Amino acid sequence: MAKELVFGHQNPDTDAIAAAIAASYYLNKKGMDTEAVALGKPNDETKFALDYFKVQAPRVIEKADTKEVVLVDHNEAAQSVSNIADLTVTHVFDHHKIDFKTSAPLFYHAEALGSTSTILFTFFERDGIEIPKPIAGMMLSALISDTLLLKSPTTTDVDRKIIGKLAAQAGVSDIDDFGIHLLKAGTNLSKKTDKE
Amino acid sequence: MAKELVFGHQNPDTDAIAAAIAASYYLNKKGMDTEAVALGKPNDETKFALDYFKVQAPRVIEKADTKEVVLVDHNEAAQSVSNIADLTVTHVFDHHKIDFKTSAPLFYHAEALGSTSTILFTFFERDGIEIPKPIAGMMLSALISDTLLLKSPTTTDVDRKIIGKLAAQAGVSDIDDFGIHLLKAGTNLSKKTDKE
Ligand SMILES: [Mn+2]
Numbered sequence: 001m002a003k004e005l006v007f008g009h010q011n012p013d014t015d016a017i018a019a020a021i022a023a024s025y026y027l028n029k030k031g032m033d034t035e036a037v038a039l040g041k042p043n044d045e046t047k048f049a050l051d052y053f054k055v056q057a058p059r060v061i062e063k064a065d066t067k068e069v070v071l072v073d074h075n076e077a078a079q080s081v082s083n084i085a086d087l088t089v090t091h092v093f094d095h096h097k098i099d100f101k102t103s104a105p106l107f108y109h110a111e112a113l114g115s116t117s118t119i120l121f122t123f124f125e126r127d128g129i130e131i132p133k134p135i136a137g138m139m140l141s142a143l144i145s146d147t148l149l150l151k152s153p154t155t156t157d158v159d160r161k162i163i164g165k166l167a168a169q170a171g172v173s174d175i176d177d178f179g180i181h182l183l184k185a186g187t188n189l190s191k192k193t194d195k196e
Numbered sequence: 197m198a199k200e201l202v203f204g205h206q207n208p209d210t211d212a213i214a215a216a217i218a219a220s221y222y223l224n225k226k227g228m229d230t231e232a233v234a235l236g237k238p239n240d241e242t243k244f245a246l247d248y249f250k251v252q253a254p255r256v257i258e259k260a261d262t263k264e265v266v267l268v269d270h271n272e273a274a275q276s277v278s279n280i281a282d283l284t285v286t287h288v289f290d291h292h293k294i295d296f297k298t299s300a301p302l303f304y305h306a307e308a309l310g311s312t313s314t315i316l317f318t319f320f321e322r323d324g325i326e327i328p329k330p331i332a333g334m335m336l337s338a339l340i341s342d343t344l345l346l347k348s349p350t351t352t353d354v355d356r357k358i359i360g361k362l363a364a365q366a367g368v369s370d371i372d373d374f375g376i377h378l379l380k381a382g383t384n385l386s387k388k389t390d391k392e
């Protein structure tokens with residue numbers, strides 16, 4: 001099986017980075033050969049999470065140099081890698097509206113949950129794959145980031161149910177305290193509300 | 197929660213009918229209020245399955261009279277109900293290539309498995325929802341129909357794994373014997389190979 005790159009959208013937020021890391025780990029456990037990459041450098045909030053959980057930032061790519069790719073936290077070509085038109089998308093994990101066209105069947109899971117990391121958690125759980133502590137930490141950060149600590153209107157019961165499981169797995173005992181430090185590390189809270 | 201219609205593509209095959217029945221049952225178990233309908237009368241093969249498992253054919257609609265709908269076994273507007281442009285799609289369960297656009301997030305699960313009924317089986321199993329015998333029978337028929345008794349190149353390991361579970365749940369002891377009778381009931385086997 002040829003190697004595939006896994007990435008989130010341009011101008012990545014914490015969910016775009018965390019979901020790429022989590023999806024790559026998940027798909028490798030399912031027998032694929034993937035690498036998490038990013039379409040831009042991590043922002044200050046994401047840097048805080050990467051430092052906190054001692055995770056290396058995914059390398060930044062300009063163009064994908066594999067034939068097949070996995071999209072997380074986005075699906076529209078305009079938000080994706082520059083050469084997306086030349087690539088085959090084999091999997092999509094996303095929680096946004098859809099504007100997507102392929103010439104072949106693929107794995108596509110979209111669900112209106114608070115974050116793409118929330119969606120990935122449901123697949124880890126479904127398949128009984130344990131989430132390593134640093135990856136759980138990144139997914140927790142993404143969930144907090146996208147839902148503004150469960151306060152955004154996009155927050156669902158599934159998000160409320162799994163945040164504790166992710167925190168336990170990540171070794172975070174005080175979710176509110178961690179969450180406030182994470183969100184504060186982002187330069188501008190109000191900007192996030194517009195984006196997600 | 198307002199009522200939603202669930203339907204497969206125009207000129208329905210057995211999977212389009214069975215997946216609508218199965219998805220409607222599944223979503224109602226999850227707390228929704230849905231009705232399985234069809235965009236055309238059942239073909240001879242589907243009629244055989246409906247008679248065999250004593251299931252009523254879903255009523256045929258020309259236009260959807262609910263605001264929200266669920267698509268199974270298709271996603272493209274050209275294959276869908278005539279007034280699809282005026283409707284909100286809340287869920288898609290499908291195994292075809294994608295040409296789809298929405299203005300809001302939704303539940304969308306596509307996977308390159310042998311039939312949409314196979315996909316639905318994985319969700320019943322994930323959520324621990326038992327499949328009633330007649331519905332399991334229709335799903336079994338759809339899987340057999342779309343994969344030509346596991347012989348089509350679209351057949352996957354998942355299809356091979358679950359066909360026995362569906363047959364057991366449906367009370368079908370000889371899958372090959374049932375399958376050959378089902379496929380023979382369709383007027384033209386070769387036509388099916390082109391379509392799916
Ligand atoms: Mn994002």
Ligand SMILES: [Mn+2]
Pocket residue numbers: 015016073095114115116146196
């Ligand atoms: Mn997101």
Ligand SMILES: [Mn+2]
Pocket residue numbers: 205209211212269
């Ligand atoms: Mn079909």
Ligand SMILES: [Mn+2]
Pocket residue numbers: 211212269291310311312342392
């Ligand atoms: Mn089908």
